[in-house]
Amino acid sequence: NAGVTQTPKFRVLKTGQSMTLLCAQDMNHEYMYWYRQDPGMGLRLIHYSVGEGTTAKGEVPDGYNVSRLKKQNFLLGLESAAPSQTSVYFCASSEEITADTQYFGPGTRLTVL
Amino acid sequence: AQSVAQPEDQVNVAEGNPLTVKCTYSVSGNPYLFWYVQYPNRGLQFLLKYITGDNLVKGSYGFEAEFNKSQTSFHLKKPSALVSDSALYFCAVRGPKLVFGAGTILRVKS
Numbered sequence: 001n002a003g004v005t006q007t008p009k010f011r012v013l014k015t016g017q018s019m020t021l022l023c024a025q026d027m028n029h030e031y032m033y034w035y036r037q038d039p040g041m042g043l044r045l046i047h048y049s050v051g052e053g054t055t056a057k058g059e060v061p062d063g064y065n066v067s068r069l070k071k072q073n074f075l076l077g078l079e080s081a082a083p084s085q086t087s088v089y090f091c092a093s094s095e096e097i098t099a100d101t102q103y104f105g106p107g108t109r110l111t112v113l
Numbered sequence: 114a115q116s117v118a119q120p121e122d123q124v125n126v127a128e129g130n131p132l133t134v135k136c137t138y139s140v141s142g143n144p145y146l147f148w149y150v151q152y153p154n155r156g157l158q159f160l161l162k163y164i165t166g167d168n169l170v171k172g173s174y175g176f177e178a179e180f181n182k183s184q185t186s187f188h189l190k191k192p193s194a195l196v197s198d199s200a201l202y203f204c205a206v207r208g209p210k211l212v213f214g215a216g217t218i219l220r221v222k223s
Contacts, residue, residue: 004156033211042117042203042213043157058210090156101147102211104156 002026004105006091012111013081021076021108023091031094032074033058033102034066036087043090049074081112115140115206119214126194128223134189136204136214145207146187148178151216152200160202163187174198194221 004025013019023032030051035043035058045058049068063085065077074093078085088109092102116139126132138144145164149157161172168180178189187204199221204214 040122040215042215044213045210048210092157101159101162102157103159104149106156107154 004091004093004103006089006105006108008108009106010109012113013078014113015082017081018077018079019081019110020078021089021091021110023074023076023093023105024072025074025091025093025103026072027093027095027103028071029093029095029103030071031096031100032068033092033094034064034074034076035090035092036060036085037090037107038087046076046089078110081110083112086110086112115208115212117204117206117212117214119202119204119217121217122215123218123220125220125222128196128221129193132191132194132198132219132221134202134204134217134219136187136189137185138187138204138206139185140206140208142208144180144185144187146178146180147205147207147211148172148176148187148189149203149205149213150174150200151203157203160189194219196221196223 007022033048034046047066052071055066067075091105094100094102118137147162148160151157163170163180171177
């Protein structure tokens with residue numbers, strides 16, 4: 001039982017490049033989330049999904065797109081990377097959305113030059 | 114909209130002493146409150162949560178938190194700190210999405 005995994009662990013992009021971050025969970029959770037973590041700002045929700053085939057915007061969605069084609073996977077895409085997107089990205093999942101615990105992946109450290 | 118405040122950027126404690134990491138919240142309706150811990154270069158790990166019931170919640174690694182509705186606080190506590198408790202601690206409130214505080218660095222010195 002690996003829990004929540006993220007690939008890649010590190011990535012360096014040039015401004016304007018695109019990339020996709022992959023999140024996978026093996027706990028059969030319905031709900032999945034993408035956060036970014038910046039110093040002094042805690043975690044901010046980018047997008048989330050309440051089930052296969054669904055996505056919704058979080059607090060800071062601009063510049064990102066997501067897809068949930070399979071229940072176990074949640075992809076985060078950057079179409080045209082900007083230096084402001086330099087951050088650590090965390091994926092999480094939970095069984096339900098209100099009172100349930102979220103389980104986090106190890107994170108992806110992205111640098112945009 | 115809900116919000117969380119962690120008023121201390123850093124808390125320093127000597128090993129063996131009690132520790133408190135403060136958190137206050139603002140939310141409409143019943144609060145669902147969480148504490149998470151993050152060790153260096155790792156993802157967040159769940160410590161404990163308050164949903165309803167007893168105001169003193171016990172969690173992982175000997176941590177507990179006290180819910181105080183009148184003061185809208187949910188402070189994290191441990192009776193005797195360990196050096197291995199040194200980490201970044203986040204308070205979070207759900208309503209409807211999970212909103213995190215900025216985090217508090219806990220340093221426990223031997």
